[in-house]
Every structure is written in structure tokens, then in C-alpha cells.
Amino acid sequence: MHGLSELSGIAAIAITATLCGMAMVQFRQPPIIGYILSGILLGPSALGIVQDRSSIETLAEIGVILLLYFIGIELSLQSFRQIWKTAVGATILQITLSLLFVLWLGPKFGLSLGQILLFAFCLAVSSTAVSVTVVQSIGESNTRTGQLVIGILIAQDLAIAPMLLIISGFGGGEMPNIASLTKIAIEVSLSIAMLVAAIILLTRRKSFNMPFSDLIMTKRDLTPLAVLAWCLGFAITSGVLGLSPAFGAFLAGLTIGNSAQKHLAHKSAEPIKIVLLMIFFLSIGLLVDLAFLSQNFLAIIFILISATVFKTLLNVLGLRSLGRGWGESFLASLLLGQMGEFSFVMGAAAVGVSLINQTLLNYLISITVLSLIISPFYVAIARRLHNVMLEKHGEVNLGTALKTILRSVIPFAGRHLSRSEARLLQNEWIKQNKNKKRQNKIP
Secondary structure (H helix, E strand, O other), X not given: OHHHHHHHHHHHHHHHHHHHHHHHHHOOOOHHHHHHHHHHHHOOOOOOOOOOOHHHHHHHHHHHHHHHHHHHHHOOHHHHHXXXXXXXXXXXXXXXXXXXXXXXXXXXXXXXXXXXHHHXXXXXXXXXXXXXXXXXHOOOOOOHHHHHHHHHHHHHHHHHHHHHHHHHHOHHHOOOOHHHHHHHHHHHHHHHHHHHHHXXXXXXXXXXXXXXXXXXXXXXXXXXXXXXXXXHHHHHHHHHOOOOHHHHHHHHHHHHHOOOOHHHHHHHHHHHHHHHHHHHHHHHXXXXXXXXXXXXXXXXXXXHHHXXXXXXXXXXXXXXXXXXXXXXXXXXXXXXXXXXXXXXXXXXXXXXXXXXXXXXXXXXXXXXXXXXXXXXXXXXXXXXXHHHHHHOOOOOOHHHHHXXXXXXXXXXXXXXXXXXXXXHHHHHHHHHHHHHHHHHHOO
């Protein structure tokens, strides 16, 4: 009977996540929003079917690692090299200006320096999973804007490891010592050096064969396991070196993506990634305390709106200052507008060193989850702006960008696509299907 009870719980998770994901797809939204909602529904504060999040936490972490792995596989290194400086510059601006904003606001709410740093870091970081999914859904994966967004997300992910070290250094509210600061500087420098070296080496060669490719890639049973082992091996090595496991997975993806086995590896491991990412976002929903959310709803909504508006404007002005056009800056900022899933990781680290209490953690969780849930509105705006930029051949001024955003938001419930938008979307869909069929034919 105990085994049957566990099986019933797994079945409930799979069925609920599938139904919620299907509902989101029906409304042309990312299914990951449905996975979060299913986690809230099944969690201890709602139906209570899943009580212990720790039982699925490891699988959820592997899901994030595989996401970075696939980003590395799909990334065009030539395009990435062209936007890398802009991506790093934009990330530095995001972190710096977020820190200045929270430094000004934090003392008014009695926050300590360590807490100010925590909330500034969470404000600066966007959701890799949501942003990449939206980039793919609106057909921007291989455009300059899509590459820029992915570059910024990667730069943010590189910054996660030093952010976690800084937060951990404030254990008990005390300032980190010189040794901790030196360790952080060494690890950041090592991350950047490894990434630059990998990009230089891989761009010098058109393609190469992975080790034991003749043995592994010809056996359908071995291929998914080998691809997963390659990813996790890099992730573990990166963790041993004191870097982020996600960073190691990204390097593994870059390597596979430049090999002759790229398409086969991608096709073999994608179902695993989809399942584990579902578990990750479901586990986020399990964290939500509905009683706390209802009691502090107005305060949470106010903070959420303020953070979203600030984050979007910050990204627009930052990208404009780096020489990007208005249309590209607005579209990239919309794609980066939500809070990131690594906020949960940083929040857990802060609780572990007694930097914040459970109340502040609940605020952080509630704001981040709601930010991810409302991202469909950003998706609608991004789709509209994407179509307008296609019509204008990428040249969009400030007035056109603002007008497009207002048209997307105000008549949101009853808006229909124009004939030109529908034709562009249909042509993109046909083009994407042709590319997929062509990739599937490659042995």
C-alpha cells in the first residue's frame, strides 16, 4: 500500500503538470507557467498532495543544469563573440544600478548591508528558463536580439557563483573577510578565462568528433545516457573547481554544439531536459505559502510592480547606452523582465547563514513566483513588438516601440493579429518546421 501511495502521488504530479502545461499552450504561453501553477495546486498550502519538496530537489537542480547545457549546444559561437562585450557590459550595469537602487531604498526598510546585496542580486538576475523559452517561441533564437538576450543570461549565470559566495560571506550579518573576497575574485577570473579559452578553441575548428562517438552514437540505448553523462561530468568538475555547476554544463554544451554529433545529442537528451525542467518549476510552485501570500498581497503586488518596471527600464536604458536601437532594446528588456529562478537558490543560501528570516524568504519567493506567472503578458508584448520589427526590417524608433507596447497591453483581451502579422507568423512557423525536418534527417 505504501508503494501504491507513492505511485499515486507521482501520477497526480504528472497528470496535473501535463494539464496545466496544455492549458498554457492553448493560450500560446510557455508551459512552464503551468508547471508552477501545478506546484502551487499540489503543494502543502493547497491540496497537500506533495508535502516534501526535498524529495524532488536534486532532480530539479539537474533540470536547470540541462537547460544551460542545451543553451550551449544551440548557441552560435560566431554570433556570440560579436555580442559578448555588450552582454557583459549590460550585466555589469544591471547589477551595479540594482545595487545602487536597493542601497538607497534598503535603509528605509531597516535592511542590513548583506540583505541589501541579496535583494539587489535577485533584482538584477532574470529567468534563464522563461527567457530562453520565449526567445524560441517568438522565433528570435538566431537573430541578433535573441543572441544578445542569451548572452546576457549567460553572463548573469556566470555571476551567480560569486553572488552566492558574497551572500555566504555575510554569515550572521558580518562582513566577509579579505580571504573570502580574494577567493571570489579568483573564481570570477577563472570562470571568464575558461569561457574565453573555450570560445577561442572551438571557433578555430569547424567540427570534430566526440570521444567514442563511433561506439556511443550508433547505439540508441547508449546515446541519451552518454549525452547526460557528458553534461553532468562537466558540471561536477566545475563544482569541484569552486565554480557553478551550471557554468560547467554550459561549457559542455558549447563543446557538443561544435561537434559533428550536435544534432543527434540534442535530439537524444531533449526529452530528459523537458521532464526535469517540469520538475524544477513544479518544485518552485511547492515553495509558495498561499496563506502568507493572501495576508501580504498588497505589499507583494506593490513590490512586484515596482521591481518589474524598474528592471525593464534599467535594461532599456542600459542597452541604449551600449549602442543598441530602441526596438532591440525594448524587445530584449521585455524578454529579460521577470525575476530569475536563481533567486530561490540565493534566498536558500541566505537562510542557511542566518542572513534573512523565513518572513523575508517568503516575500522573496512570492514576488519571484508571481513575476514568473505574469510573464505571459510580457510574452504577448514581445510577440507584437517582434512582428512590428519584422515589418520594419528591424528599424524601430522610440515612438513605434512605445505605441506597440501600449497596443499590446490595453486591448489585451480582445486583440487580433493583423493580416501582415498572421502572414509573418505563418512564414516563420513553416521555416522552423523545415529546419527541424532538415536537422532530423542529418545522421
